[in-house]
Amino acid sequence: MTIHSSHPFLDPEPDPVRRFRGRLGGVVTLWTCGSSSSRAGLTVSSLMVANGSPAHVLALLDPDSSFLAGLRASTTSVVQLLGWEHRDLADAFAGVAPAPGGPFRMAQWRETKWGPVLAEATSWAGVRLEESRSVGWSELVDCVVEHVEVSDEGAPLVHRRGRYVRPE
DSSP states (O other): OOOOSSOTTOOSSOOHHHHHHHHHOEEOEEEEEOOGGGOEEEEEOOEEEEOSSSOEEEEEEOTTOHHHHHHHHHOEEEEEEOBGGGHHHHHHHHTSSOOTTOGGGGSOEEEETTEEEETTOSEEEEEEEEEEEEETTEEEEEEEEEEEEEOOOOSBOEEETTEEEOOO
């Protein structure tokens, strides 16, 4: 076995746009939709909230994700903020960590008219899909906010440069 001084999976020609985006960072959210056996979810940190009447949540989603197909079918979703303690759950819904039986088996959920909400979620929004379109390699979804619950929170889960970091 040889030990190298460089990272073994480092891209020899890194994408400068991807590196720039990674330096922006963002709070990690979990988007969920559907009910019972048709539930789907996706970890998302590329989003913004536009306040107004009505307010909107705009997000960049993986166009090949089962979540996007579920969102289009149900037209509603829950957008919940994840905390530092939800790192494993975030990885499972992102598809980068194993989840025997599926990621929904890793936590307790309660059903709402927008989809499943993590039982211990401190802040979440129920949204309705208004429109979507392709932007770059992602699907930009525009969702109208129909319901919001906000309560005290602990340390948020923040993603920056490919890693979870504790907020300062």
